[in-house]
Amino acid sequence: MNTPIRFQIDGVEVLAEPGQSIMQAADAAGIYIPRLCDVEGLEPQGSCRVCTVKVNGRTAAACTQPAAADIEVENDTLELTNYRRDLVRMLFHEGNHLCPICEASGRCELQAMGYRLGISQPTKYPYLQPARPVDASHPDIVLDTNRCIRCGRCIRASRDIDGKSVFGYVGRGIDKKVGVNGDNLLATDASIDDCAIALETCPVGCIIQKGMGFYKPIGERSFDHQPIGSNIEGNRSGAAHREETWRQGEE
Amino acid sequence: MAEQHKKRIATASLAGCFGCHMSLLDIDERILDLIELVEFDRSPLNDLKRFTRRCDIGLIEGGCCNEENVHTLRDFRSNCDVLVAIGQCAVMGGLPVMRNAIMHSDDPLKECFDEAYIDSPYLYNPSHQIPNDPALPLILDKVYTCVDVVRVDYQIPGCPPSGDTLWQTLVALINNRPADLPYELIKYD
Numbered sequence A: 001m002n003t004p005i006r007f008q009i010d011g012v013e014v015l016a017e018p019g020q021s022i023m024q025a026a027d028a029a030g031i032y033i034p035r036l037c038d039v040e041g042l043e044p045q046g047s048c049r050v051c052t053v054k055v056n057g058r059t060a061a062a063c064t065q066p067a068a069a070d071i072e073v074e075n076d077t078l079e080l081t082n083y084r085r086d087l088v089r090m091l092f093h094e095g096n097h098l099c100p101i102c103e104a105s106g107r108c109e110l111q112a113m114g115y116r117l118g119i120s121q122p123t124k125y126p127y128l129q130p131a132r133p134v135d136a137s138h139p140d141i142v143l144d145t146n147r148c149i150r151c152g153r154c155i156r157a158s159r160d161i162d163g164k165s166v167f168g169y170v171g172r173g174i175d176k177k178v179g180v181n182g183d184n185l186l187a188t189d190a191s192i193d194d195c196a197i198a199l200e201t202c203p204v205g206c207i208i209q210k211g212m213g214f215y216k217p218i219g220e221r222s223f224d225h226q227p228i229g230s231n232i233e234g235n236r237s238g239a240a241h242r243e244e245t246w247r248q249g250e251e
Numbered sequence B: 001m002a003e004q005h006k007k008r009i010a011t012a013s014l015a016g017c018f019g020c021h022m023s024l025l026d027i028d029e030r031i032l033d034l035i036e037l038v039e040f041d042r043s044p045l046n047d048l049k050r051f052t053r054r055c056d057i058g059l060i061e062g063g064c065c066n067e068e069n070v071h072t073l074r075d076f077r078s079n080c081d082v083l084v085a086i087g088q089c090a091v092m093g094g095l096p097v098m099r100n101a102i103m104h105s106d107d108p109l110k111e112c113f114d115e116a117y118i119d120s121p122y123l124y125n126p127s128h129q130i131p132n133d134p135a136l137p138l139i140l141d142k143v144y145t146c147v148d149v150v151r152v153d154y155q156i157p158g159c160p161p162s163g164d165t166l167w168q169t170l171v172a173l174i175n176n177r178p179a180d181l182p183y184e185l186i187k188y189d
């Protein structure tokens, strides 16, 4: 039986299995660490940095940083919230995020992160308003890359789960974008049943299933009433239970 | 204690659809309370076209898509103590801002005009002219947000922000404190 690793997040003791990331241990303990590029079921990639925490005073991405014994992790502090706010603001300013006309509005994780972090006031960042293509060639799927935040979730889902590698990164730096493995989406073997195309994979409204439209009315959408992360924070009682289980495991 | 003067509010719709103003009317019967607390200066609600005196609060709906919008916005900035950008159009350009990038054109303004006045199949325009009467405000090269043009003190996102959101914001501002909106009242759509 593996010995659990004990460490602290914001002063609360958390237990992790060997090999777990800080994020995984936090999730199990009912502590939400904000994230965009990480999603359950895919390999963490550590690229958006929204999950930035401080580990013994140094910043690290919670989704890729392994939990280690006796580390002290800061998560819910004003300093980190401000880092995260700036990262999320920059994502909003870097693409063309027109929430009023987006099918993903209300279930979009970028938008929900803006809500959770309380982003609404003027910022120092300019809107870049890049010209980005829309690919509607496929009969079932649209790619509106105006909204892509380059989280790579579709890339990992297509490569690791669907085994198709329909999506991939092209370009570098500010020009880095997600391309498809063909002239357009129709020329790839993308299918509506792919994990990469599932509603949960793309956090924003870039990968859109045709015919879904605004399928849930305002008021019934994922984040209309509950902030993103509430499902994890709802685990807190489960965490206590889990701790008991751990203690039992120790005996 | 000296009697406080009623707060003076001015409002304007720039490159917006008047949805935010409609939403302001959505405060329903609370409008009777509002009228006890404030007086309206320049606003489409009372059809006052010019400032009669300095205002405490200016509410701006819409960004700037023509020179008249810029002029109005600057006028609001110099005549209002607190300037509030209301709604997605004022905050980030909203739907009008689609002409800046989403059309993927090297000359988006021309393409926009062509679509509106020349090429649309639903058009009757025998002269094939894009309207160019000098009395018409000049259209800007792109759509600008309020922050692009003047300093803005607060933003209230939403398309439109709900009546409740606007009400709570106004009540807070009238009481000289920043609006502290609950989760459910900050929306970007």
Ligand code: SF4
Pocket: A147, A148, A149, A150, A151, A152, A153, A154, A155, A178, A201, A202, A203, A204, A206, A207
């Ligand atoms: S298309 Fe969606 S899932 Fe893929 S990188 Fe862009 S935002 Fe992420």
Ligand code: FES
Pocket: A034, A035, A036, A037, A038, A045, A046, A047, A048, A049, A050, A051, A052, A061, A062, A063, A064
């Ligand atoms: S969630 Fe960890 S870097 Fe994106």
